[in-house]
Amino acid sequence: MISEKKTGYRKNFSLILTFIVLMSVLFCLSLYLAYNFSKKFIENEFASEKVNVLEQSIKPYNDFFQKKLPEVSYYNGYLDSTTASNFVDTVLLEYPFVSKVVFYDSEVRNTPVSDGLNTGKFSFGPKEIYQFGSLIPQDSVQLFSRENTRNFIVGDDFNALALKLVSYIESLDTSKVPDQDELFSNFSNVRSNKITYLNIPRMEDLKAYKQMLRNTLDPQPVYQQDMMSFHLDPYKIRIINSRPLLYQFIKIQPLTYDPLDTSAAYLSTEITLPGPFSDYKLYFISSKSFVDKEILSYFLPIALAILVFYGIVVLVAFLIYRNLNINQRMFKLQYDFVNNLTHEFKTPVSVIKIAGNNIKSATILTDRELKLYGKILDEEADKLNGLMNKLLAFTQIENKAIELNRDEINIEDFIESTVESHRLKHPDFDFTYEVTGFNTFMTDPVLLGSLFDNLAENAYKYSPPERKKLHISARLIKGRVVFRFTDHGIGIPSSEINNIFKKFFRIQNQYNQNGSVGLGLAFCKELVNFMKGEITVKSKVNKGTEFKIVLPYND
Structure with missing residues (x-):
């Protein structure tokens, strides 16, 4: 297993925390400065907009x-x-x-x-x-x-x-x-x-x-x-308050008018009337709470713009972090794939090499020894060939490089042959099956066989010795063929259900320590999609798993 440090992608949570704290501080500071700017702007408006009110009036x-x-x-x-x-x-x-x-x-x-x-x-x-x-x-x-x-x-x-x-x-x-x-x-x-x-x-x-x-x-x-x-x-000049949200009260008063209430709870300003009215002034007064509403209405769009800006910054940072995280996982998956694929190739190659050396170094081989070494060489060659075929088929299906063949098969004979081949390989594997509603089926037998083989191998591999059982049912339901593969294995955690059909993905358990490339279920998914069907899964940990495959019937 390669360490996260070696991948070049390290989750530095202190850096993430520092970034969040820094962004929060900057966001709060921006809001504070924006509010002060809004307050100063409105207060300046309070002092300057009186000219417009005077001109209108x-x-x-x-x-x-x-x-x-x-x-x-x-x-x-x-x-x-x-x-x-x-x-x-x-x-x-x-x-x-x-x-x-x-x-x-x-x-x-x-x-x-x-x-x-x-x-x-x-x-x-x-x-x-x-x-x-x-x-x-x-x-x-x-x-x-x-x-x-x-x-x-x-x-x-x-x-x-x-x-x-x-x-x-x-x-x-x-x-x-x-x-x-x-x-x-x-x-x-x-x-x-x-x-x-x-x-x-x-x-x-x-x-x-x-x-x-x-x-x-x-x-x-x-x-x-x-x-x-x-x-x-x-006093008969009609006052036109062009800023009603800024000026609460506007009155015409003599120049000598001096308000009694000069508390800090109010803002006031004044401007002298022109010409024959020069002995009078427009007197403006608003409570602080009234002006605060105008400050808030000016501040809110700025605050929203700041929020959107920082939202975009945080989103970009999140996307960068997510991409780095995805890259880390992809690197790990690819590394595990290469590592496991190497192991898959290395084991049969080593066995073939040992058998070849024994044959080469032996002076005389009995018939029994010749048959044993022949069987070993044949089985290991089949393993290599099967692995290569799976990789090749996966690539061809993924790139749409092959065509879907249509042959009529007898479904009971097809399932029986699959069952027999796996019984020969695994004598302790308990197989049962049932077919309901149809006998023959138009499909690609090679692809369907690969699908059955992969699901049967998974059922055997991920079941404890005492529960190596698989039940296959085939039914015709509303013009669709529905296959169910039900085992009594270790099950799949609910948190991993959405990941099992991804390439190179492997659930970390005792059965996956060696010999799993992470392509089996991904290959099944590609096969079903290529055959214009659907595949779903239901599972309970330590109870078993059921794969459901729905394929078109004689389309």
Whole structure:
């Protein structure tokens, strides 16, 4: 028996254990680092994603500022109270954060005005002032007219934009056309919770306004201008939480807001609102347990990927180990095969050599001695021939190098001849047989004979001296021939049942110490497969074994 060390494949269990421990440590470390990365990433997201929430929430305001406000200029100063009311209704409907609109129906004149701004020969003042809003009573819509001021002061909104208009006209370069951004910024005024917008005049009107600052024109012109002051309510901005799994609560609060609860159980961040809402901020707050759920949802796919990766590594390691183990077993099987085959050849060759030397060295041989030596030489030659034939037949059947012959045999005569040949070889072998349901059978007699011989030899070899018995039954069942070989031998352990038909496999027992190559049952399996049949086995240790062979009947 060759040792495992000599095969070159050693099961180093300490190395396997070290590998498992190392992989486990690396796996746990990877999960720990992945969780810390997920936690840091989500915490950074908590601090940075507020910009996206702000952009989404403030988008209606940007749309209002960039698209709706400039519509005032489309009327070229000729808005009246009715048209202004209709325009404001659409604004209030589309943009809920607009709470009230004050409309200044104004004029630019070359003569002084009593209410408004007078600079040089340039005058700018309101004819009428209206306010519109969902909570404005009907009797309070008109705030001012030249005939009835109702003690209303024109106020800072009008005056601030009027001064901005005069400053712009004063510095206007009439030789070039101003761009739209320049005009828009100079004809609007953004203050806290309020945007005041004046319709942008034509370039010809702006040139005239510039002349009116210094001169009295003839005839004295009057230009219509519309100014609107939009009052905004930041608390009516609809907050769009684009990360609901990250931000638990989002509120609009004054810049001076300072939360009372600043415990470590909460995460919070804030961002200032733009433009007229700059006195307010978006305040974000989430409990740690709420954020932990988002961390976990981010971490789990990473953990799964790590698990798959390490699973693949472990699988590859297992396959390598299994292949090494298989190689070890194959090496051992092949070694045992060569060793036992050598022994099988060596024994008859040695006997033949001894008999030959005796014949050669003997001066005179009696008839009895000649017959004895002849019988010895004949028997040992038969052993060699049988072994060679088995190896050759096995190889031919395995490689499909022979054809299946079809001859009709009498099954009782066939079994009887098999029984007789084995009784001659083994006088202590107790044979019985029975045939039921058929007499003749179309098959290959040579292959079937090899099958019977191998199973009979196994039954004799693996039975104790007092139980060397074999019963063969042959029955025709549902169009199939069923052979059963039942012995009273040592049996086969259940753990080895699945291996007995493998090449070179030998069960380690007292009967297999010498003279077994491990090809007998493998050869039987190949024979049955070649004959398009099936072979199965049932066995109990120290009780006996039954081989069942099912072959097609006259196919």
